[in-house]
Amino acid sequence: QLQLQESGPGVVKPSETLSLTCTVSGDSVATSSYYWGWVRQPPEKGLEWIGSGGYSGNPYYNLSLKSRVSISIDTSKNQFSLTVTSVTAADTAVYYCARVPIMSTINYFDYWGRGTLVTVSS
Amino acid sequence: SYELTQPPSVSVSPGQTARITCSGDVLPRKYAYWYHQRSGQAPVLVISEDDKRHPGIPERFSGSSSGTMATLIISGAQVEDEGDYYCYSTDSSGNPMFGGGTKLTVL
Numbered sequence: 222q223l224q225l226q227e228s229g230p231g232v233v234k235p236s237e238t239l240s241l242t243c244t245v246s247g248d249s250v251a252t253s254s255y256y257w258g259w260v261r262q263p264p265e266k267g268l269e270w271i272g273s274g275g276y277s278g279n280p281y282y283n284l285s286l287k288s289r290v291s292i293s294i295d296t297s298k299n300q301f302s303l304t305v306t307s308v309t310a311a312d313t314a315v316y317y318c319a320r321v322p323i324m325s326t327i328n329y330f331d332y333w334g335r336g337t338l339v340t341v342s343s
Numbered sequence: 344s345y346e347l348t349q350p351p352s353v354s355v356s357p358g359q360t361a362r363i364t365c366s367g368d369v370l371p372r373k374y375a376y377w378y379h380q381r382s383g384q385a386p387v388l389v390i391s392e393d394d395k396r397h398p399g400i401p402e403r404f405s406g407s408s409s410g411t412m413a414t415l416i417i418s419g420a421q422v423e424d425e426g427d428y429y430c431y432s433t434d435s436s437g438n439p440m441f442g443g444g445t446k447l448t449v450l
Contacts, residue, residue: 260386267441267443268378268441268444269441270431270438270439283438283439317386325391325392326373327374327432327437327439328439329388329391329439330388331388331397332388333385334385336385
């Protein structure tokens with residue numbers, strides 16, 4: 222059974238770097254069938270696609286965030302990670318990791334983690 | 344403003360049919376996907392590629408798409424179907440994006 226679990230600091234100071242990890246069980250991040258991605262949701266607001274990447278493909282990011290985000294894959298730990306640099310209060314959100322079927326015309330998410338709240342505050 | 348436009352809210356009585364729409368110029372060319380998010384929980388994929396029900400999703404959920412509008416249909420809505428529903432496709436540049444979300448109330 223596929224499970225995804227986000228982990229990382231709950232509070233990040235303004236201008237610093239936010240780093241989150243998603244641990245995958247029940248599948249391999251090195252699979253050729255799926256990418257792995259991130260979505261966030263500011264408090265009381267809607268969902269925002271951040272980006273996705275895979276073992277066999279280049280990462281693909283939301284253009285509004287592209288200069289500040291990166292997604293990487295760690296096959297040795299069966300994890301993938303998100304980094305957001307130069308954070309501001311606008312980056313405060315619940316961050317979800319999710320799986321992305323490769324054989325799709327757009328990068329959609331079929332299974333999600335439970336999410337983790339990250340607050341940007343001094 | 345969203346390039347995928349959803350009504351902010353829809354309300355139905357239990358057992359009635361709920362229809363949630365998603366309007367966007369890309370929809371004649373791109374698939375629509377639908378997610379359900381209950382309060383405090385992660386989104387769950389309900390419909391993929393306009394009309395394919397995700398495994399484990401009840402048969403009362405269906406999807407359709409015609410022209411610039413995709414529709415999620417819940418035939419015989421139940422209280423547990425309450426929550427926010429998001430459509431998902433792309434913007435005019437091909438970048439993935441979510442609609443603004445629709446709050447479904449069943450009471």
